[in-house]
Amino acid sequence: MANFYSEEPKHLLAVDCVIFGFDREQLKLLLVKRVRPPEKDQWSLMGDFLQDNENLEFAAQRILTKWTGLEHVFLEQFHNFSDINRDPGERVLSVAFYALIKIEDSDKELTKRYGAEWIDIDKIPKLIFDHAQMVEMALEIIKHKSRFEPLGFELLPEKFTIPQLQKLYEAIFQQKLDSANFRKKILSMKVLKKLNEKEKGVSKRGAFYFQFDQGKYKKLHESGLLFEI
Amino acid sequence: MANFYSEEPKHLLAVDCVIFGFDREQLKLLLVKRVRPPEKDQWSLMGDFLQDNENLEFAAQRILTKWTGLEHVFLEQFHNFSDINRDPGERVLSVAFYALIKIEDSDKELTKRYGAEWIDIDKIPKLIFDHAQMVEMALEIIKHKSRFEPLGFELLPEKFTIPQLQKLYEAIFQQKLDSANFRKKILSMKVLKKLNEKEKGVSKRGAFYFQFDQGKYKKLHESGLLFEI
DNA sequence: TAAATTAAAGGTTATTTTTACCTTTAATAC
DNA sequence: GTATTAAAGGTAAAAATAACCTTTAATTTA
Numbered sequence: 001m002a003n004f005y006s007e008e009p010k011h012l013l014a015v016d017c018v019i020f021g022f023d024r025e026q027l028k029l030l031l032v033k034r035v036r037p038p039e040k041d042q043w044s045l046m047g048d049f050l051q052d053n054e055n056l057e058f059a060a061q062r063i064l065t066k067w068t069g070l071e072h073v074f075l076e077q078f079h080n081f082s083d084i085n086r087d088p089g090e091r092v093l094s095v096a097f098y099a100l101i102k103i104e105d106s107d108k109e110l111t112k113r114y115g116a117e118w119i120d121i122d123k124i125p126k127l128i129f130d131h132a133q134m135v136e137m138a139l140e141i142i143k144h145k146s147r148f149e150p151l152g153f154e155l156l157p158e159k160f161t162i163p164q165l166q167k168l169y170e171a172i173f174q175q176k177l178d179s180a181n182f183r184k185k186i187l188s189m190k191v192l193k194k195l196n197e198k199e200k201g202v203s204k205r206g207a208f209y210f211q212f213d214q215g216k217y218k219k220l221h222e223s224g225l226l227f228e229i
Numbered sequence: 230m231a232n233f234y235s236e237e238p239k240h241l242l243a244v245d246c247v248i249f250g251f252d253r254e255q256l257k258l259l260l261v262k263r264v265r266p267p268e269k270d271q272w273s274l275m276g277d278f279l280q281d282n283e284n285l286e287f288a289a290q291r292i293l294t295k296w297t298g299l300e301h302v303f304l305e306q307f308h309n310f311s312d313i314n315r316d317p318g319e320r321v322l323s324v325a326f327y328a329l330i331k332i333e334d335s336d337k338e339l340t341k342r343y344g345a346e347w348i349d350i351d352k353i354p355k356l357i358f359d360h361a362q363m364v365e366m367a368l369e370i371i372k373h374k375s376r377f378e379p380l381g382f383e384l385l386p387e388k389f390t391i392p393q394l395q396k397l398y399e400a401i402f403q404q405k406l407d408s409a410n411f412r413k414k415i416l417s418m419k420v421l422k423k424l425n426e427k428e429k430g431v432s433k434r435g436a437f438y439f440q441f442d443q444g445k446y447k448k449l450h451e452s453g454l455l456f457e458i
Numbered sequence: 459t460a461a462a463t464t465a466a467a468g469g470t471t472a473t474t475t476t477t478a479c480c481t482t483t484a485a486t487a488c
Numbered sequence: 489g490t491a492t493t494a495a496a497g498g499t500a501a502a503a504a505t506a507a508c509c510t511t512t513a514a515t516t517t518a
Protein backbone atom coordinates (compact mmCIF):
# COMPACT_ATOMS: atom_id res chain seq x y z
CA MET A 1 0.00 0.00 0.00
CA ALA A 2 1.33 3.43 -0.95
CA ASN A 3 2.26 5.99 1.67
CA PHE A 4 -0.28 8.68 0.91
CA TYR A 5 -0.10 10.32 4.28
CA SER A 6 3.52 9.88 5.32
CA GLU A 7 3.77 13.38 6.76
CA GLU A 8 0.98 12.82 9.30
CA PRO A 9 1.51 11.78 12.94
CA LYS A 10 0.61 8.31 14.17
CA HIS A 11 -0.88 7.40 17.53
CA LEU A 12 -1.10 4.56 19.99
CA LEU A 13 -4.67 3.34 20.22
CA ALA A 14 -5.99 1.28 23.10
CA VAL A 15 -9.29 -0.53 23.29
CA ASP A 16 -10.81 -0.66 26.78
CA CYS A 17 -13.88 -2.69 27.67
CA VAL A 18 -16.47 -2.00 30.35
CA ILE A 19 -17.79 -5.51 30.84
CA PHE A 20 -21.21 -5.78 32.48
CA GLY A 21 -22.73 -8.88 34.00
CA PHE A 22 -25.77 -9.63 36.15
CA ASP A 23 -25.78 -12.28 38.86
CA ARG A 24 -29.59 -12.31 39.44
CA GLU A 25 -29.25 -9.59 42.06
CA GLN A 26 -26.78 -6.91 41.09
CA LEU A 27 -25.17 -5.39 38.04
CA LYS A 28 -21.49 -6.21 38.07
CA LEU A 29 -18.33 -5.20 36.29
CA LEU A 30 -15.39 -7.39 35.41
CA LEU A 31 -12.22 -5.68 36.66
CA VAL A 32 -8.60 -6.67 36.96
CA LYS A 33 -5.41 -5.48 38.60
CA ARG A 34 -3.10 -4.01 36.00
CA VAL A 35 -0.04 -6.14 35.42
CA ARG A 36 2.38 -3.60 34.02
CA PRO A 37 3.55 -0.09 34.74
CA PRO A 38 2.50 2.62 34.93
CA GLU A 39 0.06 2.16 37.82
CA LYS A 40 0.88 -1.54 38.12
CA ASP A 41 -1.41 -3.44 40.56
CA GLN A 42 -4.16 -0.83 40.42
CA TRP A 43 -7.69 -1.80 39.39
CA SER A 44 -8.38 -1.41 35.70
CA LEU A 45 -10.74 -2.23 32.88
CA MET A 46 -9.73 -4.91 30.39
CA GLY A 47 -7.83 -3.42 27.51
CA ASP A 48 -5.17 -3.86 24.90
CA PHE A 49 -3.62 -2.02 21.99
CA LEU A 50 -5.17 -2.04 18.55
CA GLN A 51 -3.06 -4.10 16.17
CA ASP A 52 -2.42 -3.47 12.48
CA ASN A 53 -4.36 -6.46 11.25
CA GLU A 54 -7.64 -5.84 13.05
CA ASN A 55 -10.39 -3.27 13.30
CA LEU A 56 -11.67 -1.94 16.61
CA GLU A 57 -14.56 -4.38 16.94
CA PHE A 58 -12.22 -7.28 16.36
CA ALA A 59 -9.82 -6.01 19.00
CA ALA A 60 -12.64 -5.58 21.52
CA GLN A 61 -13.89 -9.08 20.83
CA ARG A 62 -10.36 -10.42 21.17
CA ILE A 63 -10.08 -8.80 24.61
CA LEU A 64 -13.45 -10.20 25.66
CA THR A 65 -12.61 -13.69 24.57
CA LYS A 66 -9.29 -13.55 26.39
CA TRP A 67 -10.95 -12.76 29.71
CA THR A 68 -14.25 -14.64 29.49
CA GLY A 69 -13.82 -17.32 26.85
CA LEU A 70 -16.99 -16.04 25.14
CA GLU A 71 -17.01 -15.64 21.36
CA HIS A 72 -20.11 -13.72 20.30
CA VAL A 73 -20.57 -11.05 22.87
CA PHE A 74 -22.76 -7.97 22.67
CA LEU A 75 -20.24 -5.18 22.23
CA GLU A 76 -20.56 -1.54 21.34
CA GLN A 77 -18.06 1.29 21.12
CA PHE A 78 -19.29 4.32 22.98
CA HIS A 79 -16.61 6.96 23.35
CA ASN A 80 -13.02 7.89 22.65
CA PHE A 81 -10.86 9.24 25.41
CA SER A 82 -8.11 11.30 23.88
CA ASP A 83 -6.72 13.73 26.41
CA ILE A 84 -3.03 14.08 25.77
CA ASN A 85 -1.93 13.06 29.26
CA ARG A 86 -4.63 10.55 30.09
CA ASP A 87 -2.03 7.76 30.26
CA PRO A 88 0.99 8.79 32.36
CA GLY A 89 3.16 6.36 30.42
CA GLU A 90 2.87 7.78 26.94
CA ARG A 91 0.20 9.35 24.76
CA VAL A 92 -2.43 6.69 24.12
CA LEU A 93 -5.94 7.26 22.86
CA SER A 94 -8.54 4.85 24.14
CA VAL A 95 -11.61 3.61 22.36
CA ALA A 96 -14.04 2.53 25.04
CA PHE A 97 -16.50 -0.32 24.48
CA TYR A 98 -19.14 -1.71 26.72
CA ALA A 99 -20.01 -5.38 26.70
CA LEU A 100 -23.04 -7.18 28.08
CA ILE A 101 -22.43 -10.80 28.93
CA LYS A 102 -24.19 -13.72 30.52
CA ILE A 103 -21.95 -14.42 33.48
CA GLU A 104 -22.92 -18.06 33.68
CA ASP A 105 -21.83 -18.71 30.09
CA SER A 106 -18.38 -17.28 30.77
CA ASP A 107 -15.31 -19.34 31.52
CA LYS A 108 -14.90 -18.79 35.26
CA GLU A 109 -11.67 -20.77 35.25
CA LEU A 110 -10.14 -18.38 32.71
CA THR A 111 -11.42 -15.28 34.49
CA LYS A 112 -9.95 -16.53 37.76
CA ARG A 113 -6.63 -17.55 36.25
CA TYR A 114 -6.06 -14.00 34.97
CA GLY A 115 -7.05 -12.56 38.33
CA ALA A 116 -10.15 -10.76 37.11
CA GLU A 117 -13.10 -10.22 39.44
CA TRP A 118 -16.79 -9.44 39.16
CA ILE A 119 -17.50 -6.42 41.32
CA ASP A 120 -20.87 -4.83 42.19
CA ILE A 121 -21.35 -1.54 40.39
CA ASP A 122 -21.89 0.21 43.69
CA LYS A 123 -18.61 -1.11 45.05
CA ILE A 124 -16.25 -0.14 42.24
CA PRO A 125 -12.76 0.62 43.61
CA LYS A 126 -10.52 3.45 42.44
CA LEU A 127 -9.53 2.79 38.84
CA ILE A 128 -6.47 3.76 36.79
CA PHE A 129 -6.32 6.68 34.37
CA ASP A 130 -9.77 7.81 33.21
CA HIS A 131 -11.36 4.38 33.62
CA ALA A 132 -13.80 5.61 36.28
CA GLN A 133 -15.08 8.11 33.74
CA MET A 134 -15.48 5.30 31.21
CA VAL A 135 -17.51 3.26 33.68
CA GLU A 136 -19.71 6.21 34.56
CA MET A 137 -20.39 6.99 30.92
CA ALA A 138 -21.08 3.36 30.06
CA LEU A 139 -23.57 3.15 32.92
CA GLU A 140 -25.37 6.26 31.73
CA ILE A 141 -25.54 4.86 28.24
CA ILE A 142 -26.91 1.44 29.11
CA LYS A 143 -29.38 3.08 31.48
CA HIS A 144 -30.72 5.20 28.66
CA LYS A 145 -30.38 2.65 25.90
CA SER A 146 -32.02 -0.21 27.72
CA ARG A 147 -35.21 1.82 27.80
CA PHE A 148 -35.45 1.68 24.03
CA GLU A 149 -33.58 -1.39 22.97
CA PRO A 150 -33.76 -4.94 24.28
CA LEU A 151 -30.29 -4.85 25.81
CA GLY A 152 -31.39 -6.52 29.00
CA PHE A 153 -31.65 -9.95 27.45
CA GLU A 154 -27.91 -9.92 26.73
CA LEU A 155 -27.30 -10.09 30.47
CA LEU A 156 -29.72 -12.90 31.28
CA PRO A 157 -29.55 -16.62 30.52
CA GLU A 158 -31.45 -17.89 27.49
CA LYS A 159 -34.35 -18.84 29.75
CA PHE A 160 -35.43 -16.32 32.37
CA THR A 161 -38.53 -15.48 34.36
CA ILE A 162 -40.33 -12.17 34.32
CA PRO A 163 -39.43 -11.45 37.96
CA GLN A 164 -35.77 -12.05 37.02
CA LEU A 165 -36.06 -9.63 34.12
CA GLN A 166 -37.67 -7.09 36.40
CA LYS A 167 -34.85 -7.40 38.93
CA LEU A 168 -32.38 -6.71 36.15
CA TYR A 169 -34.17 -3.55 35.06
CA GLU A 170 -34.41 -2.47 38.66
CA ALA A 171 -30.64 -2.90 38.95
CA ILE A 172 -30.05 -0.91 35.77
CA PHE A 173 -32.46 1.91 36.54
CA GLN A 174 -31.69 1.84 40.26
CA GLN A 175 -35.35 1.95 41.18
CA LYS A 176 -38.16 -0.39 42.15
CA LEU A 177 -40.79 -1.20 39.52
CA ASP A 178 -44.39 -2.31 40.02
CA SER A 179 -44.40 -5.99 39.14
CA ALA A 180 -47.91 -6.13 37.70
CA ASN A 181 -47.31 -3.17 35.45
CA PHE A 182 -43.87 -4.38 34.44
CA ARG A 183 -45.31 -7.73 33.41
CA LYS A 184 -48.05 -6.09 31.35
CA LYS A 185 -45.65 -3.77 29.60
CA ILE A 186 -43.04 -6.33 28.69
CA LEU A 187 -45.65 -8.84 27.50
CA SER A 188 -47.49 -6.17 25.48
CA MET A 189 -44.37 -5.82 23.32
CA LYS A 190 -44.83 -9.37 22.10
CA VAL A 191 -41.14 -10.21 22.02
CA LEU A 192 -41.16 -12.88 24.70
CA LYS A 193 -41.92 -16.52 24.12
CA LYS A 194 -43.44 -18.32 27.10
CA LEU A 195 -42.00 -21.74 27.81
CA ASN A 196 -43.95 -24.56 29.37
CA GLU A 197 -41.56 -24.78 32.28
CA LYS A 198 -41.31 -23.21 35.69
CA GLU A 199 -38.42 -22.02 37.78
CA LYS A 200 -37.98 -24.22 40.86
CA GLY A 201 -36.72 -23.37 44.30
CA VAL A 202 -36.93 -19.60 44.19
CA SER A 203 -40.57 -18.98 44.99
CA LYS A 204 -43.28 -21.33 46.14
CA ARG A 205 -45.49 -20.99 43.13
CA GLY A 206 -42.63 -20.82 40.65
CA ALA A 207 -42.48 -18.44 37.71
CA PHE A 208 -42.71 -19.48 34.09
CA TYR A 209 -39.60 -19.27 31.97
CA PHE A 210 -39.56 -17.05 28.91
CA GLN A 211 -37.23 -16.60 25.97
CA PHE A 212 -36.48 -13.43 24.05
CA ASP A 213 -37.64 -13.79 20.45
CA GLN A 214 -35.01 -11.99 18.38
CA GLY A 215 -36.95 -12.59 15.17
CA LYS A 216 -40.15 -11.00 16.42
CA TYR A 217 -38.19 -8.07 17.79
CA LYS A 218 -36.47 -7.44 14.47
CA LYS A 219 -39.78 -7.47 12.65
CA LEU A 220 -41.30 -5.00 15.08
CA HIS A 221 -38.23 -2.83 14.97
CA GLU A 222 -38.24 -2.64 11.19
CA SER A 223 -41.90 -1.64 11.14
CA GLY A 224 -41.14 1.43 13.25
CA LEU A 225 -39.68 1.16 16.70
CA LEU A 226 -41.71 -0.36 19.49
CA PHE A 227 -39.65 -1.55 22.39
CA GLU A 228 -39.86 0.86 25.32
CA ILE A 229 -39.76 0.33 29.05
CA MET B 230 7.73 11.20 28.47
CA ALA B 231 9.05 7.65 28.72
CA ASN B 232 8.41 5.08 26.03
CA PHE B 233 6.29 2.60 27.95
CA TYR B 234 4.66 1.03 24.95
CA SER B 235 7.37 1.16 22.30
CA GLU B 236 6.56 -2.32 21.01
CA GLU B 237 2.96 -1.43 20.08
CA PRO B 238 1.79 -0.35 16.61
CA LYS B 239 0.77 3.23 15.88
CA HIS B 240 -2.03 4.36 13.60
CA LEU B 241 -3.11 7.28 11.46
CA LEU B 242 -6.22 8.84 12.94
CA ALA B 243 -8.55 11.09 10.99
CA VAL B 244 -11.36 13.21 12.36
CA ASP B 245 -14.33 13.58 10.01
CA CYS B 246 -17.25 15.92 10.64
CA VAL B 247 -20.85 15.54 9.54
CA ILE B 248 -21.90 19.18 9.65
CA PHE B 249 -25.64 19.80 9.83
CA GLY B 250 -27.40 23.07 9.13
CA PHE B 251 -31.01 24.16 8.66
CA ASP B 252 -32.09 26.87 6.24
CA ARG B 253 -35.68 27.26 7.55
CA GLU B 254 -36.91 24.59 5.16
CA GLN B 255 -34.54 21.68 4.90
CA LEU B 256 -31.82 19.92 6.85
CA LYS B 257 -28.52 20.40 5.02
CA LEU B 258 -25.01 19.04 5.12
CA LEU B 259 -21.81 20.91 4.42
CA LEU B 260 -19.80 18.93 1.87
CA VAL B 261 -16.69 19.57 -0.15
CA LYS B 262 -14.80 18.12 -3.06
CA ARG B 263 -11.68 16.39 -1.86
CA VAL B 264 -8.51 18.19 -2.87
CA ARG B 265 -5.99 15.39 -2.72
CA PRO B 266 -5.65 11.81 -3.84
CA PRO B 267 -6.91 9.19 -3.41
CA GLU B 268 -10.38 9.96 -4.78
CA LYS B 269 -9.46 13.58 -5.54
CA ASP B 270 -12.43 15.75 -6.65
CA GLN B 271 -15.02 13.41 -5.14
CA TRP B 272 -17.53 14.70 -2.57
CA SER B 273 -16.40 14.29 0.99
CA LEU B 274 -17.04 15.27 4.58
CA MET B 275 -14.71 17.79 6.21
CA GLY B 276 -11.81 16.05 7.87
CA ASP B 277 -8.19 16.15 8.88
CA PHE B 278 -5.64 14.10 10.76
CA LEU B 279 -5.35 14.21 14.52
CA GLN B 280 -2.15 15.99 15.56
CA ASP B 281 0.10 15.22 18.50
CA ASN B 282 -0.72 18.34 20.44
CA GLU B 283 -4.51 18.10 20.43
CA ASN B 284 -7.28 15.82 21.59
CA LEU B 285 -10.11 14.69 19.33
CA GLU B 286 -12.54 17.41 20.36
CA PHE B 287 -9.94 20.06 19.68
CA ALA B 288 -9.24 18.63 16.24
CA ALA B 289 -12.93 18.54 15.38
CA GLN B 290 -13.35 22.14 16.49
CA ARG B 291 -10.31 23.13 14.45
CA ILE B 292 -11.86 21.56 11.36
CA LEU B 293 -15.17 23.29 11.98
CA THR B 294 -13.59 26.67 12.45
CA LYS B 295 -11.58 26.24 9.28
CA TRP B 296 -14.69 25.69 7.17
CA THR B 297 -17.28 27.87 8.88
CA GLY B 298 -15.38 30.44 10.92
CA LEU B 299 -17.45 29.45 13.98
CA GLU B 300 -15.70 28.98 17.30
CA HIS B 301 -18.08 27.33 19.78
CA VAL B 302 -19.97 24.80 17.81
CA PHE B 303 -22.09 21.93 19.12
CA LEU B 304 -19.94 18.91 18.38
CA GLU B 305 -20.15 15.28 19.42
CA GLN B 306 -18.14 12.23 18.50
CA PHE B 307 -20.42 9.39 17.54
CA HIS B 308 -18.50 6.49 16.00
CA ASN B 309 -15.12 5.18 14.92
CA PHE B 310 -14.69 3.70 11.49
CA SER B 311 -11.76 1.35 11.56
CA ASP B 312 -11.98 -1.15 8.75
CA ILE B 313 -8.49 -1.87 7.57
CA ASN B 314 -9.11 -0.89 3.95
CA ARG B 315 -11.62 1.91 4.43
CA ASP B 316 -9.14 4.42 2.98
CA PRO B 317 -7.61 3.15 -0.27
CA GLY B 318 -4.55 5.31 0.34
CA GLU B 319 -3.27 3.84 3.57
CA ARG B 320 -4.73 2.49 6.80
CA VAL B 321 -6.47 5.38 8.54
CA LEU B 322 -8.99 5.12 11.34
CA SER B 323 -11.61 7.80 11.39
CA VAL B 324 -13.34 9.30 14.39
CA ALA B 325 -16.64 10.68 13.16
CA PHE B 326 -18.23 13.73 14.76
CA TYR B 327 -21.49 15.44 14.01
CA ALA B 328 -21.86 19.17 14.36
CA LEU B 329 -25.00 21.30 14.52
CA ILE B 330 -24.53 24.86 13.39
CA LYS B 331 -26.55 27.97 12.75
CA ILE B 332 -25.95 28.52 9.03
CA GLU B 333 -26.54 32.24 9.24
CA ASP B 334 -23.82 32.69 11.85
CA SER B 335 -21.26 30.94 9.65
CA ASP B 336 -18.74 32.72 7.48
CA LYS B 337 -20.21 32.20 4.01
CA GLU B 338 -17.20 33.86 2.41
CA LEU B 339 -14.89 31.28 3.98
CA THR B 340 -17.16 28.37 3.13
CA LYS B 341 -17.31 29.54 -0.48
CA ARG B 342 -13.59 30.20 -0.79
CA TYR B 343 -12.82 26.59 0.17
CA GLY B 344 -15.44 25.31 -2.27
CA ALA B 345 -17.73 23.80 0.34
CA GLU B 346 -21.47 23.59 -0.27
CA TRP B 347 -24.64 23.17 1.76
CA ILE B 348 -26.58 20.28 0.29
CA ASP B 349 -30.09 19.05 1.16
CA ILE B 350 -29.95 15.80 3.06
CA ASP B 351 -32.19 14.15 0.49
CA LYS B 352 -29.84 15.17 -2.33
CA ILE B 353 -26.53 13.93 -0.97
CA PRO B 354 -24.20 12.87 -3.80
CA LYS B 355 -21.96 9.82 -3.76
CA LEU B 356 -19.31 10.30 -1.10
CA ILE B 357 -15.75 9.00 -0.73
CA PHE B 358 -14.74 6.02 1.39
CA ASP B 359 -17.31 5.22 4.08
CA HIS B 360 -18.57 8.78 4.41
CA ALA B 361 -22.08 7.86 3.29
CA GLN B 362 -22.23 5.43 6.18
CA MET B 363 -21.11 8.19 8.52
CA VAL B 364 -23.85 10.49 7.28
CA GLU B 365 -26.47 7.78 7.63
CA MET B 366 -25.40 6.99 11.17
CA ALA B 367 -25.24 10.66 12.17
CA LEU B 368 -28.76 11.17 10.84
CA GLU B 369 -30.06 8.24 12.84
CA ILE B 370 -28.41 9.55 15.94
CA ILE B 371 -29.68 13.11 15.73
CA LYS B 372 -33.13 11.76 14.87
CA HIS B 373 -33.14 9.74 18.07
CA LYS B 374 -31.28 12.18 20.25
CA SER B 375 -33.31 15.24 19.35
CA ARG B 376 -36.32 13.52 20.88
CA PHE B 377 -34.70 13.61 24.30
CA GLU B 378 -32.27 16.47 24.24
CA PRO B 379 -32.73 20.03 23.07
CA LEU B 380 -30.46 19.63 20.06
CA GLY B 381 -32.80 21.47 17.72
CA PHE B 382 -31.96 24.87 19.12
CA GLU B 383 -28.37 24.48 17.96
CA LEU B 384 -29.59 24.64 14.37
CA LEU B 385 -31.83 27.69 14.73
CA PRO B 386 -30.97 31.36 15.19
CA GLU B 387 -31.06 32.77 18.73
CA LYS B 388 -34.59 34.01 18.11
CA PHE B 389 -37.02 31.67 16.42
CA THR B 390 -40.77 31.15 16.19
CA ILE B 391 -42.61 28.01 17.20
CA PRO B 392 -43.64 27.28 13.61
CA GLN B 393 -39.96 27.52 12.63
CA LEU B 394 -39.03 25.09 15.39
CA GLN B 395 -41.76 22.77 14.25
CA LYS B 396 -40.49 22.84 10.67
CA LEU B 397 -37.07 21.88 11.93
CA TYR B 398 -38.39 18.88 13.85
CA GLU B 399 -40.44 17.89 10.84
CA ALA B 400 -37.25 17.96 8.76
CA ILE B 401 -35.37 15.88 11.32
CA PHE B 402 -38.12 13.31 11.89
CA GLN B 403 -39.24 13.37 8.26
CA GLN B 404 -42.87 13.62 9.26
CA LYS B 405 -45.58 16.23 9.68
CA LEU B 406 -46.53 17.23 13.21
CA ASP B 407 -49.79 18.67 14.50
CA SER B 408 -49.04 22.33 15.16
CA ALA B 409 -51.38 22.79 18.12
CA ASN B 410 -50.03 19.73 19.88
CA PHE B 411 -46.44 20.59 19.05
CA ARG B 412 -46.89 24.05 20.55
CA LYS B 413 -48.44 22.64 23.72
CA LYS B 414 -45.71 20.07 24.15
CA ILE B 415 -42.77 22.35 23.64
CA LEU B 416 -44.24 25.09 25.85
CA SER B 417 -45.11 22.59 28.59
CA MET B 418 -41.38 21.89 28.98
CA LYS B 419 -40.87 25.45 30.17
CA VAL B 420 -37.56 25.95 28.45
CA LEU B 421 -38.62 28.65 26.00
CA LYS B 422 -38.68 32.35 26.79
CA LYS B 423 -41.28 34.32 24.83
CA LEU B 424 -40.06 37.61 23.39
CA ASN B 425 -42.27 40.63 22.92
CA GLU B 426 -41.57 40.66 19.20
CA LYS B 427 -43.17 39.12 16.15
CA GLU B 428 -41.80 37.70 12.94
CA LYS B 429 -42.75 39.88 9.97
CA GLY B 430 -43.37 38.99 6.37
CA VAL B 431 -43.82 35.24 6.68
CA SER B 432 -47.42 34.96 7.79
CA LYS B 433 -50.13 37.59 8.02
CA ARG B 434 -50.62 37.40 11.74
CA GLY B 435 -46.95 36.96 12.52
CA ALA B 436 -45.58 34.51 15.09
CA PHE B 437 -43.92 35.51 18.34
CA TYR B 438 -40.21 34.97 18.67
CA PHE B 439 -38.89 32.71 21.42
CA GLN B 440 -35.49 31.99 22.89
CA PHE B 441 -34.20 28.73 24.30
CA ASP B 442 -33.44 29.12 27.99
CA GLN B 443 -30.31 27.06 28.60
CA GLY B 444 -30.40 27.79 32.31
CA LYS B 445 -33.92 26.54 32.83
CA TYR B 446 -33.16 23.46 30.78
CA LYS B 447 -30.12 22.61 32.87
CA LYS B 448 -32.13 22.94 36.07
CA LEU B 449 -34.84 20.66 34.75
CA HIS B 450 -32.31 18.19 33.43
CA GLU B 451 -30.54 17.95 36.77
CA SER B 452 -33.80 17.35 38.61
CA GLY B 453 -34.44 14.23 36.51
CA LEU B 454 -34.81 14.40 32.77
CA LEU B 455 -37.76 16.15 31.25
CA PHE B 456 -37.28 17.19 27.64
CA GLU B 457 -39.10 14.87 25.26
CA ILE B 458 -40.73 15.43 21.91
C1' DT C 459 -53.09 -34.09 55.39
C1' DA C 460 -54.91 -29.60 56.02
C1' DA C 461 -53.95 -24.90 56.84
C1' DA C 462 -50.84 -21.13 56.42
C1' DT C 463 -47.72 -18.69 53.63
C1' DT C 464 -45.71 -16.63 49.68
C1' DA C 465 -44.86 -14.83 45.29
C1' DA C 466 -46.77 -15.22 40.52
C1' DA C 467 -50.11 -13.74 37.57
C1' DG C 468 -54.11 -11.51 36.31
C1' DG C 469 -57.60 -7.81 36.98
C1' DT C 470 -59.70 -3.11 38.07
C1' DT C 471 -59.95 1.73 38.31
C1' DA C 472 -58.46 6.51 38.55
C1' DT C 473 -55.28 9.56 36.60
C1' DT C 474 -52.48 11.39 33.20
C1' DT C 475 -51.00 11.90 28.60
C1' DT C 476 -51.79 11.88 23.81
C1' DT C 477 -54.27 12.68 19.73
C1' DA C 478 -57.41 14.68 16.68
C1' DC C 479 -59.89 18.27 15.89
C1' DC C 480 -62.34 22.92 16.39
C1' DT C 481 -62.53 28.01 17.54
C1' DT C 482 -60.78 32.40 18.10
C1' DT C 483 -57.47 35.92 17.04
C1' DA C 484 -54.31 39.17 14.81
C1' DA C 485 -52.44 40.52 11.15
C1' DT C 486 -52.21 41.34 5.88
C1' DA C 487 -54.27 41.59 1.26
C1' DC C 488 -57.88 42.80 -1.56
C1' DG D 489 -64.25 47.20 5.38
C1' DT D 490 -64.22 42.41 4.23
C1' DA D 491 -61.80 38.22 3.01
C1' DT D 492 -57.97 35.46 3.88
C1' DT D 493 -54.47 33.14 6.38
C1' DA D 494 -51.69 31.20 9.80
C1' DA D 495 -50.98 31.71 14.87
C1' DA D 496 -52.57 30.53 19.10
C1' DG D 497 -55.59 28.66 22.25
C1' DG D 498 -59.26 25.26 23.52
C1' DT D 499 -61.89 20.71 23.95
C1' DA D 500 -63.16 16.04 24.11
C1' DA D 501 -62.29 11.19 23.00
C1' DA D 502 -58.89 7.69 23.23
C1' DA D 503 -54.83 5.62 24.84
C1' DA D 504 -51.32 4.84 28.12
C1' DT D 505 -49.80 4.81 32.82
C1' DA D 506 -49.85 4.08 37.67
C1' DA D 507 -51.65 2.42 41.86
C1' DC D 508 -53.58 -1.11 43.95
C1' DC D 509 -56.53 -5.41 44.62
C1' DT D 510 -57.70 -10.46 43.86
C1' DT D 511 -56.89 -14.98 42.57
C1' DT D 512 -53.84 -18.81 41.91
C1' DA D 513 -50.30 -22.39 42.36
C1' DA D 514 -47.09 -23.96 44.61
C1' DT D 515 -44.29 -24.86 49.19
C1' DT D 516 -43.86 -24.95 54.10
C1' DT D 517 -45.56 -25.76 58.54
C1' DA D 518 -48.80 -27.48 61.95
